[in-house]
Amino acid sequence: MEKERLLEINNLSVSFKTDEGVISTIDQVNIHVNEGEIITLVGESGSGKSVTMRSVMRLIATPPAVYTGGEILYRGKDILKSSEEEIRKLRGSEISMIFQDPMTALNPVFTIGKQMENIYLYQGQKSTYAKLPRSRKVMKMEAKERAVELFEKMSLPNPERLLHMYPFELSGGMKQRVIIAMALIKTPRLLLADEPGTSLDVTVQASINAELKRLVQEEKISMIFITHNLGVAKQIGERTYVMKHGQVVEEGKSEDVFLRPQVEYTRKLLDALPRII
Numbered sequence: 001m002e003k004e005r006l007l008e009i010n011n012l013s014v015s016f017k018t019d020e021g022v023i024s025t026i027d028q029v030n031i032h033v034n035e036g037e038i039i040t041l042v043g044e045s046g047s048g049k050s051v052t053m054r055s056v057m058r059l060i061a062t063p064p065a066v067y068t069g070g071e072i073l074y075r076g077k078d079i080l081k082s083s084e085e086e087i088r089k090l091r092g093s094e095i096s097m098i099f100q101d102p103m104t105a106l107n108p109v110f111t112i113g114k115q116m117e118n119i120y121l122y123q124g125q126k127s128t129y130a131k132l133p134r135s136r137k138v139m140k141m142e143a144k145e146r147a148v149e150l151f152e153k154m155s156l157p158n159p160e161r162l163l164h165m166y167p168f169e170l171s172g173g174m175k176q177r178v179i180i181a182m183a184l185i186k187t188p189r190l191l192l193a194d195e196p197g198t199s200l201d202v203t204v205q206a207s208i209n210a211e212l213k214r215l216v217q218e219e220k221i222s223m224i225f226i227t228h229n230l231g232v233a234k235q236i237g238e239r240t241y242v243m244k245h246g247q248v249v250e251e252g253k254s255e256d257v258f259l260r261p262q263v264e265y266t267r268k269l270l271d272a273l274p275r276i277i
């Protein structure tokens with residue numbers, strides 16, 4: 001049976017107004033994600049991966065950006081035409097994102113537990129004075145339980161103790177795992193992960209990616225994983241889209257793209273991978 005379509009980016013085109021004139025950045029991009037599916041977006045720096053993903057979260061300021069065509073359907077509704085209120089609700093409960101520079105995602109002055117709690121209670125709300133759906137006490141308990149569950153699933157030692165620690169007390173790998181847990185605390189339907197762990201050493205990065213994949217599969221969360229590394233793309237996604245200069249130049253089952261690339265650009269990305277001798 002055909003799985004339900006969760007996200008459908010149809011013919012998306014985005015330009016940026018700059019001092020040098022209007023520059024076309026995303027050109028007629030088509031990408032879709034089915035319910036429960038993991039896909040990867042691969043391409044060199046500047047190919048348009050982040051602009052495409054940030055558009056899904058409506059995080060691109062207009063101006064300087066101009067949406068010149070296309071639509072982003074999330075469960076059938078066009079994100080580009082949704083109200084601010086609808087977008088805030090989506091960001092609060094349905095779609096979550098892990099950004100490329102994760103080390104700025106943690107606030108140095110609050111404990112990890114407090115930060116997890118704040119996201120659980122207030123993400124998607126208008127302000128911290130918003131009326132909560134359940135009593136604060138109950139929600140704080142839920143936040144703690146869910147945080148501990150996610151820390152365990154991300155192989156973080158002493159989850160209870162971790163709640164009382166500050167970001168500076170954690171290693172880079174631990175911070176990255178905490179950031180993943182933060183993005184998942186409200187069990188979104190769709191996770192957008194922009195190269196998590198690029199600043200970490202490759203072995204730590206590989207195990208975090210594997211844990212992230214296992215976790216989203218277990219929780220039936222769909223994911224778009226962005227990377228510039230075709231090898232990582234193959235390991236993580238069922239299907240892969242290859243982007244170049246703002247266009248999707250190749251797409252298919254990750255294994256096919258990896259083993260039988262159809263375009264020269266993908267072959268070059270493959271050649272750029274380090275070989276194990």
Ligand SMILES: Nc1ncnc2c1ncn2[C@@H]1O[C@H](COP(=O)(O)OP(=O)(O)OP(=O)(O)O)[C@@H](O)[C@H]1O
Pocket residue numbers: 016017018025043044045046047048049050051052064100228
């Ligand atoms: N605010 C902006 N103003 C002008 N151009 C922009 C702006 N934001 C992004 N761009 C341009 O859009 C293009 C695509 O950038 P994007 O960040 O999506 O690439 P990427 O594939 O995600 O690269 P990376 O892997 O380095 O993040 C780049 O050429 C960039 O210069």
